[in-house]
Amino acid sequence: MSNPLDERRQGLENEYFHRKNQEAIAKLREKMRVAAQAKEAGTSSMKCPRCDGTLKEIFIETVPIDTCDKCAGVWLDSGEMEKLTQTDIARWFRRLWNKME
Numbered sequence: 001m002s003n004p005l006d007e008r009r010q011g012l013e014n015e016y017f018h019r020k021n022q023e024a025i026a027k028l029r030e031k032m033r034v035a036a037q038a039k040e041a042g043t044s045s046m047k048c049p050r051c052d053g054t055l056k057e058i059f060i061e062t063v064p065i066d067t068c069d070k071c072a073g074v075w076l077d078s079g080e081m082e083k084l085t086q087t088d089i090a091r092w093f094r095r096l097w098n099k100m101e
């Protein structure tokens with residue numbers, strides 16, 4: 001036999017978590033929208049972890065990497081280093097320096 005108070009508590013908990021999920025989904029959608037806009041504009045929505053510069057996406061062959069417009073730091077997303085190591089490393093460095101000049 002179920003207790004009406006337990007059911008009420010369970011209902012409130014479900015409502016609370018449903019609302020939290022909706023809020024998290026809305027925040028995530030907003031972040032994705034901002035990131036998509038930045039990508040279209042050719043800029044990243046991310047700030048440099050080292051300084052207050054803005055990260056810009058450049059391509060080394062087909063691999064996109066983020067470089068800071070202020071300190072020239074280079075930032076790699078997951079898997080990008082692995083892709084870069086599959087290219088000729090000397091050619092890769094030469095192209096990187098040419099793009100940052």
Ligand SMILES: [Zn+2]
Pocket residue numbers: 048049050051052053068069070071072073
């Ligand atoms: Zn920077």
